[in-house]
Amino acid sequence: MKRQIFAPEHDAFRATVRSFLAREVLPYYEQWEKDGIVSRHAWRAAGKQGLLGLAVPEEYGGGGTSDFRYATVLAEEFTRAGAPGLALGLHNDVIGPYLTGLATEEQKRRWLPGFCDGSLITAIAMTEPGAGSDLQGIRTHAEDRGDHWVLNGSKTFISNGILADLVIVVAKTTPEGGAHGLSLLVVERGAEGFERGRNLDKIGQKAQDTAELFFHDVRVPKENLLGTFNGAFVHLMTNLAQERLSIAVSAIAAAEHLLEITTEYVKEREAFGRPLATKQHIRFEVAEMATECAVTRAFLDRCIEDHSDGRLDAVHASMAKWWATELQKRVADRCLQLHGGYGYMTEYPVARAFTDGRIQTIYGGTTEIMKEIIGRSLLG
Numbered sequence: 386m387k388r389q390i391f392a393p394e395h396d397a398f399r400a401t402v403r404s405f406l407a408r409e410v411l412p413y414y415e416q417w418e419k420d421g422i423v424s425r426h427a428w429r430a431a432g433k434q435g436l437l438g439l440a441v442p443e444e445y446g447g448g449g450t451s452d453f454r455y456a457t458v459l460a461e462e463f464t465r466a467g468a469p470g471l472a473l474g475l476h477n478d479v480i481g482p483y484l485t486g487l488a489t490e491e492q493k494r495r496w497l498p499g500f501c502d503g504s505l506i507t508a509i510a511m512t513e514p515g516a517g518s519d520l521q522g523i524r525t526h527a528e529d530r531g532d533h534w535v536l537n538g539s540k541t542f543i544s545n546g547i548l549a550d551l552v553i554v555v556a557k558t559t560p561e562g563g564a565h566g567l568s569l570l571v572v573e574r575g576a577e578g579f580e581r582g583r584n585l586d587k588i589g590q591k592a593q594d595t596a597e598l599f600f601h602d603v604r605v606p607k608e609n610l611l612g613t614f615n616g617a618f619v620h621l622m623t624n625l626a627q628e629r630l631s632i633a634v635s636a637i638a639a640a641e642h643l644l645e646i647t648t649e650y651v652k653e654r655e656a657f658g659r660p661l662a663t664k665q666h667i668r669f670e671v672a673e674m675a676t677e678c679a680v681t682r683a684f685l686d687r688c689i690e691d692h693s694d695g696r697l698d699a700v701h702a703s704m705a706k707w708w709a710t711e712l713q714k715r716v717a718d719r720c721l722q723l724h725g726g727y728g729y730m731t732e733y734p735v736a737r738a739f740t741d742g743r744i745q746t747i748y749g750g751t752t753e754i755m756k757e758i759i760g761r762s763l764l765g
């Protein structure tokens with residue numbers, strides 16, 4: 386089915402992203418994987434190319450568009466290139482809305498120009514060693530000291546944790562407040578008592594720095610409260626829908642790409658004197674995956690359009706997230722199987738896609754939590 390959501394300007398943007406990947410990312414990617422981190426230069430190059438802050442108003446240096454199809458193009462191209470390490474989607478789609486939607490004018494002037502030119506890399510720190518799915522279990526806390534807070538606690542699994550210059554930290558600001566006692570505090574690089582732990586060793590996404598963060602008596606000025614005091618939970622719930630859609634968009638793109646690669650592979654690879662593609666089992670495997678991808682694509686494109694028009698709700702974003710990421714996982718596994726032993730070799734894109742993609746059903750809210758959200762909306 387021909388996709389109908391893109392106009393010529395999106396196609397032109399796709400060409401720009403592809404040439405950026407070819408020039409600034411792919412030649413260095415293997416080295417970044419060895420280093421466990423991408424270069425800051427790549428972030429600056431992305432800023433120069435206009436790939437950062439697509440939705441940030443132009444007056445702060447951004448692209449000034451709420452059309453999520455541009456973000457979609459970016460996610461699709463980075464996924465097809467097998468380059469999830471340069472986490473522009475996290476920066477743009479996940480963290481961007483907190484800054485554009487919640488920051489005061491003074492904060493916007495302070496942070497958004499750097500956000501857009503690549504000099505200010507961002508992260509969001511919700512998860513803790515003892516609290517992931519259940520954010521009410523957060524222990525990191527901030528004590529009110531008049532003109533500032535004193536922040537103590539630790540976070541883990543934070544993407545961009547090593548590179549980040551600005552971290553949005555979810556912290557308890559009213560101990561007895563439960564979900565409504567949490568606030569978003571911005572901690573900046575260099576703050577005394579803010580330390581980074583290990584760059585965690587993961588099974589995939591090797592070029593992406595994922596780290597522990599520690600806060601020991603960090604003085605956070607009151608001007609660094611983002612959004613409403615004790616309002617973090619509502620802010621998170623509002624913004625998590627876009628994060629989930631963004632993950633779903635990359636998931637379906639990954640599944641489609643894997644299918645393309647595998648279709649070519651089984652046409653060429655011979656066994657028992659004939660190409661694999663002539664065997665009924667292989668044909669059925671490919672036919673099933675192609676059908677599942679096509680059905681998922683129709684739903685996802687509708688979600689992308691709805692989100693661009695401001696109509697996508699949290700429930701449908703959760704549906705998109707669990708469905709597309711579970712599909713990606715199944716397709717990655719089946720495509721690897723169809724490659725035989727070569728599928729297990731890291732030099733083959735299918736092997737990398739298998740390990741890089743495995744996290745998708747976990748971060749941004751697990752499949753189980755997505756089903757909880759959907760179930761609650763239907764059953765109370």
Ligand SMILES: Cc1cc2nc3c(=O)[nH]c(=O)nc-3n(C[C@H](O)[C@H](O)[C@H](O)COP(=O)(O)OP(=O)(O)OC[C@H]3O[C@@H](n4cnc5c(N)ncnc54)[C@H](O)[C@@H]3O)c2cc1C
Binds near residue numbers: 510744
């Ligand atoms: C590579 C990577 C990058 C990440 N990036 C970030 C980041 O940038 N910022 C950030 O804050 N976090 C980040 N995370 C953390 C991620 O969001 C959490 O790992 C995720 O939310 C799950 O939390 P958990 O690991 O504590 O698992 P748990 O919450 O302990 O869950 C364990 C299992 O129990 C299931 N479970 C939990 N509750 C229920 C329930 N009520 N019903 C049924 N099943 C349930 C879960 O679905 C899961 O299968 C990242 C994680 C990874 C691995």
